[in-house]
Structure formats: C-alpha cells, structure tokens
Amino acid sequence: MIETVTINKSDIFNYVSTNVIKSIIDIDDKLCTLLLIKMINQDLIQTLKISLNVNISDFQQVIKSNVAIASAITSIARIHMRPFKIHLATKYTGSIFTSVP
Known part of the structure; x- marks a missing residue:
C-alpha cells in the first residue's frame, strides 16, 4: 500500500526514521511530498524508537589486534x-x- 504525504521539509527526519520512503518530490523551499510504502507496523516502530536508548560511545573499545x-x-x-x-x-x-x- 502506498501513501502520499505532503510535509514541511523540517519534518522529513521524523518520516525517514519511521517509514519506508519510495520517493521524495520537492514542491518548493518549504514543502515536499513523500510516497510512503506502508508495510511496517507504525505502533511497533514508535515503541521501538521510544524504548531504544543506546549510547554508541559506550561500545567503543581499543582494538589490540591487526x-x-x-x-x-x-x-x-x-x-x-x-x-x-x-x-x-x-x-x-x-x-x-x-x-x-
């Protein structure tokens, strides 16, 4: 199922992080239209996004091999x-x- 959404360009990150985007069409400097593929459970994505709080810098270790x-x-x-x-x-x-x- 494909959904068409017109959004402000400042909100594009919210859609990119939670949707599968088929294409992005620029309308003007402030607006764009997104063609979204709706195959993902949005509630599940939002729950994962809220519950996942990882600090990537905690995983950095000194590598002692070559x-x-x-x-x-x-x-x-x-x-x-x-x-x-x-x-x-x-x-x-x-x-x-x-x-x-």
Whole structure:
C-alpha cells in the first residue's frame, strides 16, 4: 500500500526514521511530498524508537589486534610447517603430528 504525504521539509527526519520512503518530490523551499510504502507496523516502530536508548560511545573499545600482522604470522607458520606436512612418515592432523596414521 502506498501513501502520499505532503510535509514541511523540517519534518522529513521524523518520516525517514519511521517509514519506508519510495520517493521524495520537492514542491518548493518549504514543502515536499513523500510516497510512503506502508508495510511496517507504525505502533511497533514508535515503541521501538521510544524504548531504544543506546549510547554508541559506550561500545567503543581499543582494538589490540591487526589483521595484517596476524596474516603474516599465519603465512610464515604455514611455510614453516610445509616440510612436516609433506613428510611421508608423519601424519599431520591439523593440530598435532603423529607417526601412526
């Protein structure tokens, strides 16, 4: 179901945060028309918007890892392990070496 709404441009954030907007048509400097797709329960969206109060800065943590360094270490380890893996007298199981299959 599509709904057409003419609003003030200053109110557009309220519609964008709670609706699926198909298109925005400018009328003049103060007004625009929105074509809204009504597939979402508006009461549920409003409840979630009111009840969700998250402080994003609480989730920032210092990252103590580096993908490039981890990749380099893994590559060097694989190069080092290659002779052991191709030796016919040992069987490499992914974590240990055994002389018995």
